[in-house]
Amino acid sequence: MSGPNGTTVTWRSSSRCRTKIVDRVAGAIEPEMLRMETLRVRRKAPENLTAWELIFRGMWHFYQFTPAEHRCARELFRKAIVAAPDIAEGYTWLGRCNAGTLFFRWSENPAGDMAEGWQAALRAAQLAETDPYAHYAVGIMSVVMGRLHRAMEAAQRSIDLSPSFALGYMLLGMSRLFLGRAGQAIEPFQRGLRLSPHDPLAFLWLHFLAFAHFLTGEYEESLQPALNAAAKRPDLPSTHCALACCLVELGRQREAEQAAAEMQRNSSEGQEELGEFVSRFVNPEQREQIRTSLRKAGWQGNW
Known part of the structure; x- marks a missing residue:
């Protein structure tokens, strides 16, 4: 070696x-x-x-x-x-x-x-x-x-x-x-x-890391940071978005649907709020990747 x-x-x-x-x-x-x-x-x-x-x-x-x-x-x-x-x-x-x-x-x-x-x-x-x-x-x-x-x-x-x-x-x-x-x-x-493992805003970085793994097809690696982010800030819709996406691609349909429902409950402005967040991903194929997974998880958005 x-x-x-x-x-x-x-x-x-x-x-x-x-x-x-x-x-x-x-x-x-x-x-x-x-x-x-x-x-x-x-x-x-x-x-x-x-x-x-x-x-x-x-x-x-x-x-x-x-x-x-x-x-x-x-x-x-x-x-x-x-x-x-x-x-x-x-x-x-x-x-x-x-x-x-x-x-x-x-x-x-x-x-x-x-x-x-x-x-x-x-x-x-x-x-x-x-x-x-x-x-x-x-x-x-x-x-x-x-x-x-x-x-x-x-x-x-x-x-x-x-x-x-x-x-x-x-x-x-x-x-x-x-x-x-x-x-x-x-x-x-x-x-x-x-x-900075104890950063007060670590949940933000965790759910961005989850999206990074998800968009590269690493669904198993995406799951834990998504779970951690959603647990730290259950009131933030985008944390549940990341969680729903990776869960549905792992075949955990019921849990994915629960995450999508939680995302909807915590979205004060519904589709517009989440749509603006997803629009920050400038690659149209990646935006569609997120939309497709959310739809599979039961999300009814049309953005």
Whole structure:
């Protein structure tokens, strides 16, 4: 099993081991720092908050991941920008917040939120050229604007700046997935999840990973991330979409029908909401692959 000099395989194995250790350490530090800092900030009265404290409080609301909490987070990020207009982080988080609001159809003013989010992300990258989070903000706003090649460039820039930056790999995977490169999306998703296994939004990356496996015909590999995503966020229709698709292709018809029914129950706007999500996959054959599997699972949509 070794090379001619008896060292090649051992070195490669050791290198992979070191990479996994670094990934685990990096993935453990950031969530714990976020948890401790947000707990500290939440104890303070709002009138006593500095710009940084406004940002940390906004982060806490952001990670609750509901329309109301995103709106609350956005107001705090806006206040942080007013309090400290030369700090990049306020703009970074405003861009990220608006991207989530737009992606999940929570926006009451899509055009205004898109313009604000894009300008905030660009300002963040201008103020902090070497901050991977600022480039992630540009990238995630690029995704919701349909600028997937720009998103992929921003993802790569963030990874180049910080090779252990989990969100950079997630963004790279998402960009590739929506561009029709599902097979190339799997490794970045897996790397990002390994780097940040306890990310509060891990359910998003899990269901994107499930779609990546599904679209490459790897239905068995698709099932577990789809199950995990649906268990973590049963109220999100797209998690049940991924689950229904892989279950029906595995011949588990009754469970697939249950997932499709759950998807329908949790879709506030019915076909239009799910149709917009599926439309983000730019490859028409992949969109049809998703539609076909959903129909087999009992979905009656006509988009």
